[in-house]
Amino acid sequence: MEVRLDCLNQLTRESVAQLFKELSDLGLPKIATVMPRTLFGRFGGDSRERASLLLSAADHAEYIDAGAEMGPALLADLVERVRAGGRAEVIISCHSDRPLAVNEITSLVKGSDPGTICKVVMPAWNACDNITALEACRSLEGFRRIVFCYNEEGALSRALSPLFGSEWTYASLKRGKETAPGQLDIGSLRMVQGALGP
Numbered sequence: 001m002e003v004r005l006d007c008l009n010q011l012t013r014e015s016v017a018q019l020f021k022e023l024s025d026l027g028l029p030k031i032a033t034v035m036p037r038t039l040f041g042r043f044g045g046d047s048r049e050r051a052s053l054l055l056s057a058a059d060h061a062e063y064i065d066a067g068a069e070m071g072p073a074l075l076a077d078l079v080e081r082v083r084a085g086g087r088a089e090v091i092i093s094c095h096s097d098r099p100l101a102v103n104e105i106t107s108l109v110k111g112s113d114p115g116t117i118c119k120v121v122m123p124a125w126n127a128c129d130n131i132t133a134l135e136a137c138r139s140l141e142g143f144r145r146i147v148f149c150y151n152e153e154g155a156l157s158r159a160l161s162p163l164f165g166s167e168w169t170y171a172s173l174k175r176g177k178e179t180a181p182g183q184l185d186i187g188s189l190r191m192v193q194g195a196l197g198p
Contacts, residue, residue, distance in 0.1 A: 020060030
């Protein structure tokens with residue numbers, strides 16, 4: 001379950017702790033993320049404030065999702081502090097505003113901090129971009145990764161990415177509650193994956 005902290009009306013350490021307390025009975029692994037306005041989110045603060053909120057969330061969530069756009073020094077410090085506390089696992093998200101080639105995707109994943117999960121997300125401008133993302137994902141055996149496309153044209157890669165080695169994919173709870181363009185709702189995702197067989 002992805003917990004979009006940027007959607008809270010008041011985003012403070014106290015509100016983060018309270019939210020996770022309320023979600024504790026669900027029994028699902030939780031991914032804490034704070035998405036900036038530039039990446040389909042609502043957070044308007046700076047990268048240091050974002051890192052501080054994620055560090056607080058690491059006390060409650062199984063994963064924290066830190067964007068590569070925060071910068072290498074801040075990311076390295078965040079990863080080190082999360083690890084030092086024996087806290088959550090870290091996902092490093094790389095969001096591209098253009099379709100990437102296979103070698104660009106594999107370079108991002110292979111160049112990420114060992115021990116983290118690397119998420120590479122790019123727009124699909126046509127059906128072939130889905131194939132590129134899935135081919136890159138499949139070629140990265142041995143690396144923990146999440147690779148898919150966004151936009152309506154990217155829905156196919158979202159549904160298929162776990163079959164090509166992604167740790168998981170993302171879906172909204174219901175239609176109309178999507179947090180990014182092209183995101184399927186969980187019912188549609190299950191229908192597509194069910195049609196593909198076990």
